[in-house]
Amino acid sequence: MTKDIRLIATDMDGTLLNDGREISPENIKAIHAAIEQGIEVAVATGRDYTEAVMPLKEADLRLPLVCVNGAEVRERDGEIIHQQILTYEDFVAMQAILEEEKLYYEVYTTKGAYSNNAKRGLDVIVDLLVNTGKFGSYDEVMSLAEERFAEGAINMTDDYNALLQQEGVELFKILAFTEDDEKRNRAKHKLTRKMDVAVSSSAKENLEITHISATKGEGIRQLSRHFNIPVENMMVIGDNFNDVSMMKTAGYSVAMGNAEEEVKQICDEVTDENVNAGVAKAINKILGVKK
DSSP: OOSOOOEEEEOIIIIIBOTTSOBOHHHHHHHHHHHHTTOEEEEEOSSOHHHHHHHHHHTTOOOOEEEGGGTEEEOTTSOEEEEOOBOHHHHHHHHHHHHHTTOEEEEEETTEEEESOHHHHHHHHHHHHHHTOOOSOHHHHHHHHHHHHHTTSEEEOSOHHHHHTSTTOOEEEEEEEOSOHHHHHHHHHHHHHHSOEEEEOSSTTEEEEEETTOSHHHHHHHHHHHHTOOGGGEEEEEOSGGGHHHHHHSSEEEEOTTSOHHHHHHSSEEOOOGGGTHHHHHHHHHHTOOO
8 A cells, every 4th residue: 555545535426426427347446445455435425315325326335425515424334423404594594695696506405405496406417417527418418417306316395495494304505506607606705704604616507505514524524533544544536626625634635637627736646537437546546556
């Protein structure tokens, strides 16, 4: 092993997953190799738990998860390690700002992710797919987006307020979306100026809003405490701005070849793209596996 890495945390979309939203055989093999050498391997994603486990199950992988940008942390068997929720009062305040700027938004809760507009919901997924992958046609992107709805990754509701006032429903994250840069930037400024929230992005046209203590950086700190592994002995891999907090927290950070340029600049290393098993190459380098 070339470095004293005891835990590896990888982002999912644009990182661990290829453009078909699958984990490649090369990545699966490298993850197993790391685990066999006693290294914990975890996923840190903006997805909620329900959506995050889908590609893992398909790959027959059971890994610890940092979900919804750090708002929830789970063990490999799904046991909850940590949750950081937003209050209903927080939601009402954020709702006023987002609706003032006319941003479409979805809510991520303890009972799943919800949209109140199916068409706009598809637009968000298409935006994410386009910004984290390369596709041959718009039809291919739309097909994947529709599949996400069909699999139940996004639920429908007529009323966010009524939903969030139901017993047992707590708010983890709001995902807001607009193609208008000025509106998006104004909303971000108002949110961060008026509220104690963390605002990041997983694609060019969205805002991911969580509790101020719910970030991927805090998520890997929770894993650090849970597994008794210092953050200095962690390697993280990612591609976008919602990965920056964990890149600044971990002892070693790796940017994907398809990462945003600003993300590459803050990382210790740049690996290959997600379509070329960049995660596997980063892991194998740490393990000292020759090409």
